[in-house]
Amino acid sequence: MYLWEKASEREYLSYGFMLCAMIAACFVKCKLGHIFVQSYAIYLGVTIIMSMIDRLLEDKEKKAAEKPVQDYEIKRWSKMYGEPCIVELHALDTQLFEEIADNAVSYTKSGKVKGVNNFNAGARIVINGVFDKETGKPFFKDAKLLKHFGAATPFDLVDLLLLPGEMGEIASAINKLSGVKGDEEADTDEIVKN
DSSP: OOHHHHSOHHHHHHHHHHHHHHHHHHHHOOHHHHHHHHHHHHHHTOOOOOOHHHHHHHOTTOGGGSOOEEEEEOHHHHHHHTSOOEEEEEOOOHHHHHHHHHHHEEEOTTSOEEEEOHHHHHHHHHHHHEEETTTOSBGGGOHHHHHHTTOSSHHHHHHHHSOHHHHHHHHHHHHHHTTOOTHHHHHHHHHHHO
16 A cells, blocks of 8 residues: 555645645745745654755855854953953964964974974964954054054064963963864963963
């Protein structure tokens, strides 16, 4: 006995209509067609699974490509100035993390690890991941700020404005925001503290 021989008239019409709607949605590829098919599927108690590729292709705003951003209060500055001092932390991309790691390690001529520039790694994460909340520009690269504090480089400005523990906390927060967890985060914390 076939499935359609067991189906009631309502089910028979519903499945036929559903099949037509699915075919139409596939050919038209319009958002309304997908919404209609999904709504009708819910009515029938059927689950339609959209592939991740289809979901990403439908995302006109390209949300998946956006890097996470988070507000961060530098508490010592807030106490000093009597008002919240908030900066924006931006996630770093993979290529920049690789570059930071490569620049932090020095090698002998034979290729063995000679040493790790601890300040360099933490400072570069902070320099590239901290932005001014109002302007959206990199905070420690701001020319006016560099000039005001007499800092020749963003590294000098980080050293002047942040305590080592503050730099470590900010670098850790940027790592978490960038999706770096576990051993990598512990390594960066260790690098910043040394």
